[in-house]
Amino acid sequence: MTRHWSTTTWIVMLAVSSLLLATLVSLAVIGWMPRPAPPQMRLDHAVQVLRGERAPAAEGMLVTLRDAPPSGHASPWLTQLTAHQLALPVEHVRLVWKGAGNAPDIKVYSRGTPVDALADPEVLRAQGLALAALQWPLFELGVQRADGRWQVLASDQGDVVAWRRQVLLALLGGTLLLAPLTAWAALRIGRPLRRLADAGAAVTLQSSTPLPDDGPRDVQMLAKAINAGRERLRDQAQDMTRMLAAVAHDLRTPLTGLRLRAEFAPPAQSARMVADIERMNAMIEQVLDYARGELEPASMLSLDMAALLDECVQSARLRGVDIHSGLTGPLPWHGDALLLRRALDNLIDNAARYAGTVEVEVHNTGDALWLEVADRGPGIPDGEKARLLQPFQRHESSRNRATGGTGLGLAVVQGAVRQHGGQLWLLDRPGGGLVVRMQLPVKSPQ
Structure with a gap:
């Protein structure tokens, strides 16, 4: 035996299942796909952008003007290297990383002894090409201009962009999976209501075909209530018709007697009486015709x-x-x-x-x-x-x-x-x- 749930139950089930499915799809897409690697930057490319040799957009970089230098954690060796490559004093260059653990700790040793970049420019030039070509975490490179303002280069990409792409992919996948379920639920709930509405629009007291009572339990209850109400109205209308027929029959008997008596009245009064009697008979017949037309198929x-x-x-x-x-x-x-x-x-x-x-x-x-x-x-x-x-x-x-x-x-x-x-x-x-x-x-x- 097929069990029929109410419309409310169907809506609740649809909402809960949709939420669970969307959540599972999102978790699956975000958890199953590997976390995107954090974007990195090359120091030599940043220097070339500031020199005008490369376009910032092509390298995923953004150049802005600021009143203050960029703030963060600096690496002395890389700052010296960048100032050397830009041919600028080191005090006019600021290379920083956001976060205490993101700034690289660069140390150069010569025969087991640490070398200071300021003390040995030859080491700086020797190590410059190798250090500049490496991939570094996202940094900001600022150069002070003649007017005192800072030209700051930074990355215009980040983890947010990659994660946003994954979330949008998850939502799109969830939507594609939910679309058939939503369409099926809408048809499952809407078709019985549409059939009931179409059948109800053609309902008359004469029709004997019951309204369709399939679909969810609420629709079945509504169809049964309408069918029962129509039966009650039909019974009441039939009682009214029988009452009208009885009244008409009872009225016709005295009207027939009046018609016979009118024949013996003076001609002027007789014609008037006969016309009134005929009009009453016509009115009674019209009432009965209307009642029969409303009740009889x-x-x-x-x-x-x-x-x-x-x-x-x-x-x-x-x-x-x-x-x-x-x-x-x-x-x-x-x-x-x-x-x-x-x-x-x-x-x-x-x-x-x-x-x-x-x-x-x-x-x-x-x-x-x-x-x-x-x-x-x-x-x-x-x-x-x-x-x-x-x-x-x-x-x-x-x-x-x-x-x-x-x-x-x-x-x-x-x-x-x-x-x-x-x-x-x-x-x-x-x-x-x-x-x-x-x-x-x-x-x-x-």
């Missing part, structure tokens, strides 16, 4: 969209609607005919109620069907369009007796379009009026 079957539109147009004409359509030949499609019929009837009735004349157009672009229901009515302000797509929302101008309703017409249309995977727009019509545009993607019969 769409029944996708092969159909002819042109024939469905023609049925809606002919039915509207029988109801006295002035409607014009630009229908072409057959338009085979795949969808729920009942949902689409409800949506089109609502759009046609709304347009006829507010404008009188209705125009219906359909276009097939290959990947989608575009349906448009247009009118020349007062239209809808931009600030009201999003609100009127919600259930039980009515435009202010529809609150009169002639045009008022339940505020479910556009919500029924929105629900039908959403169940078909399409989109709905409420657009201003050039010259005045409203255009309701539906985009329905083409789906192959399953």
Whole structure:
């Protein structure tokens, strides 16, 4: 049985493992590679740089001007040798090493007796070539100029440069090793969340497919909580639908009795009573249509969209609607005919109620069907369009007796379009009026 850890556990494990791996790689690179040898300098090259015979950068040296001579530990023999090679008085030359143990202790013996460089210039000249060509630890060589300032030559390299190179190499190696681990962890944590988000975006009360519950334990818990919440919402919505159906049934019985009694009323009152009863029946039916559309999954079957539109147009004409359509030949499609019929009837009735004349157009672009229901009515302000797509929302101008309703017409249309995977727009019509545009993607019969 596979054990699933929480997202927090995965993040902690990734951080700890990354730290350990980076530390091990750095220690391995720095410890395994030999310590770089400390850079050294040649005295004859330094003299040649000060003479202008060599470029300082080519020798890894740097020449600066200072107000004071360089400080450190000196070697009398090498100082005398350098002054001799520079042809300068010894008091104008300063050769020093940093650190007490870095200054070389040079002693010259002649027949077992130490020789002083100042006392025997011939020995100095004899030993000069050999001593100057040797490699010495890093030193600073200062020469006093005529203006009293010191021209100081020193190395521009050190152990820090070499160690910096090794540390950068260690960090680069650690990064290259950590990159696959980080990418794997990101995919391990991110893919289940992405699948859950994609599936959650398409969740409706009608869908019965549960959300994917794979991945880390936290993702599984989230998916299960969403699935359970959707089931509770579906149960509550079904209870609401059953309650609405019971209320509608109970209301229809007295409405039928009122309809019979209205037949015996005076003609003027009878017509008014019958109109009110019919409007109440239409409102009850619209509420039930909305509830059914929200709860019942769409029944996708092969159909002819042109024939469905023609049925809606002919039915509207029988109801006295002035409607014009630009229908072409057959338009085979795949969808729920009942949902689409409800949506089109609502759009046609709304347009006829507010404008009188209705125009219906359909276009097939290959990947989608575009349906448009247009009118020349007062239209809808931009600030009201999003609100009127919600259930039980009515435009202010529809609150009169002639045009008022339940505020479910556009919500029924929105629900039908959403169940078909399409989109709905409420657009201003050039010259005045409203255009309701539906985009329905083409789906192959399953």
